[in-house]
Amino acid sequence: MKALLFLANGFEEIEALSVVDILRRAGVTISTCSIMGQNQVKGSHNIIVIADLNIKDIHEKDYDVFILPGGMPGAKNLKENKDVIRIIKNAFKEKKLIAAICAAPIVLIEAGILKGKNVTSYPGFLDKNGDYNFLEDTIVIDENIITSRGPATAPYFAFAILEKLGIDPSSLKESMLYNLLGV
Numbered sequence: 171m172k173a174l175l176f177l178a179n180g181f182e183e184i185e186a187l188s189v190v191d192i193l194r195r196a197g198v199t200i201s202t203c204s205i206m207g208q209n210q211v212k213g214s215h216n217i218i219v220i221a222d223l224n225i226k227d228i229h230e231k232d233y234d235v236f237i238l239p240g241g242m243p244g245a246k247n248l249k250e251n252k253d254v255i256r257i258i259k260n261a262f263k264e265k266k267l268i269a270a271i272c273a274a275p276i277v278l279i280e281a282g283i284l285k286g287k288n289v290t291s292y293p294g295f296l297d298k299n300g301d302y303n304f305l306e307d308t309i310v311i312d313e314n315i316i317t318s319r320g321p322a323t324a325p326y327f328a329f330a331i332l333e334k335l336g337i338d339p340s341s342l343k344e345s346m347l348y349n350l351l352g353v
Contacts, residue, residue: 171335173200173235174228177221178248182241183213184321185271189237192328195346196337200237203228205251214241230257233266235331240272240292240320249280258283262314267334269316271327278315288312292320 175190186202193200204211204221212218236258238248248254258281261268270278275291278284284302290310298304309330310317316334318327325348329339343349 171198171235172233173198173237173331174223174230174233175200175202175237175239176205176225176248176254177202177211177219177239178205178244178251179212180214180241180247181211181239181244182272182321183215183217183219185241185274185324185327186213186239187219188324189239189271189328189331192325192339192342192346193331196332196339196342198235198332198335198337200235205248205254214244225251225253230260233261235267235269235335236261237331238268238270238274238277240270240274240295242273245273245276245295248274249277255281265314267314267316267331269318269327269331271318271324272320275317278317283315287315289315289317290319291317 190200201222203223203225205225209221211221262283272292273295275289288303288305288310290305290307296304308323308326316330332339
């Protein structure tokens with residue numbers, strides 16, 4: 171399995187980097203991908219990250235999972251990027267796994283792939299009267315789409331991605347002392 175996590179200026183660092191870290195610990199090949207025209211990307215809390223790849227250099231067919239972190243204006247920047255929208259639309263058509271956390275489900279709306287789907291997001295980012303079923307659950311999985319609420323839910327989000335990929339995260343949770351949290 172190969173995963174790609176998009177990065178745009180203003181991304182939420184916890185949602186991006188903890189997901190990359192957890193997936194790599196589980197043995198998933200995951201790359202970070204800048205949409206900014208350069209590999210340096212600045213998070214919403216001024217943490218600068220050097221992405222593995224630039225969007226102009228990727229071959230979307232090489233990836234099985236596409237991950238969208240939230241944060242502002244990161245999610246807005248992803249939503250306004252034509253290449254990101256095209257890739258997400260194609261991934262949806264090919265039934266590849268798409269995961270969006272916090273404000274990033276706005277990208278899925280822009281791609282037109284949420285109609286009739288169960289979804290969640292950071293409070294206030296999705297219209298509760300949209301053409302999808304908004305839930306306030308920590309994680310919502312509807313077929314090949316995973317959505318989650320925000321920074322505090324990032325580990326749950328990453329573990330849900332692993333489970334959807336058929337990877338049991340139990341031993342990883344134990345090694346990370348996740349069991350101390352009672353979950």
